[in-house]
Amino acid sequence: MAIDIQPVQPLTSRAYKSEDTVIEVGKHRIGGGTLTLIGGPCSIESVDQVMSVADSIKNAGGQVLRGGAFKPRTSPYSFQGMGGDGLKILKKAGMQNDIPVITEVMSTDDFEAVEASADIIQIGARNMQNFHLLKRAGKSQKPILLKRGLSATIDEWLNAAEYIMAEGNSQVILCERGIRTFENYTRNTLDLSAIVAVKTLSHLPIIIDPSHATGRKEMVPAMAKAAIAAGADGLMIEVHNDPENALCDGPQSLKPEEFSVLADELRKIHEVVHNA
Numbered sequence: 640m641a642i643d644i645q646p647v648q649p650l651t652s653r654a655y656k657s658e659d660t661v662i663e664v665g666k667h668r669i670g671g672g673t674l675t676l677i678g679g680p681c682s683i684e685s686v687d688q689v690m691s692v693a694d695s696i697k698n699a700g701g702q703v704l705r706g707g708a709f710k711p712r713t714s715p716y717s718f719q720g721m722g723g724d725g726l727k728i729l730k731k732a733g734m735q736n737d738i739p740v741i742t743e744v745m746s747t748d749d750f751e752a753v754e755a756s757a758d759i760i761q762i763g764a765r766n767m768q769n770f771h772l773l774k775r776a777g778k779s780q781k782p783i784l785l786k787r788g789l790s791a792t793i794d795e796w797l798n799a800a801e802y803i804m805a806e807g808n809s810q811v812i813l814c815e816r817g818i819r820t821f822e823n824y825t826r827n828t829l830d831l832s833a834i835v836a837v838k839t840l841s842h843l844p845i846i847i848d849p850s851h852a853t854g855r856k857e858m859v860p861a862m863a864k865a866a867i868a869a870g871a872d873g874l875m876i877e878v879h880n881d882p883e884n885a886l887c888d889g890p891q892s893l894k895p896e897e898f899s900v901l902a903d904e905l906r907k908i909h910e911v912v913h914n915a
Contacts, residue, residue: 675873777806826854
């Protein structure tokens with residue numbers, strides 16, 4: 640029986656690759672000093688909703704449109720997403736607005752459908768250690784955005800990325816989305832120190848999701864700015880055209896005009912940080 644031989648250095652590590660990994664998505668490059676802004680609704684709810692938001696994200700200078708077709712929810716009675724119909728809507732919105740799209744995959748059963756519709760495939764926090772899913776992602780030709788688990792250490796997070804890379808897919812983007820602590824004012828606790836830790840330990844790009852991290856829209860702009868100041872490669876921000884009536888995560892979603900203002904501010908901070 641063949642025995643797997645571990646690499647001398649982890650594939651995710653700076654020891655294995657000293658220069659930053661840069662991932663090309665459409666006309667945009669993620670990592671290597673660029674600023675990536677990903678925006679869109681937590682859940683795809685209708686054609687009009689996604690088309691409206693997609694247009695706003697593109698006009699604000701965002702590079703990637705997000706939208707959930709399959710939604711892992713804490714309660715089984717919460718809206719679970721539109722599934723395959725949602726994928727079709729997201730893909731159409733991306734094509735019509737000439738913007739790459741990202742959506743979450745929850746199961747190996749749905750992987751091919753998501754792979755056919757998305758430019759970037761997201762593996763959510765609850766699936767960070769779903770090793771069958773990670774291995775399937777490793778066989779994909781698409782970039783994988785890997786969110787940090789609710790209570791995962793940085794080492795566990797990087798090892799999850801290692802599962803993907805060990806199968807041959809080196810296009811991994813790490814996403815810090817807050818971890819679970821004793822604090823209950825915010826939805827989670829945003830670990831901005833993870834940016835510096837990841838940049839020290841790994842060559843992979845890292846983006847921040849301040850929407851899920853805080854759960855409060857009024858906190859999103861400040862945390863987004865702090866993330867860019869700390870050296871993050873980008874942000875994933877929830878944007879909804881009618882957050883008061885959103886079927887998922889309305890309280891943490893910015894309106895399109897708020898996203899546009901924030902995007903301008905983030906570009907200015909990014910310019911200062913990278914020209915310092």
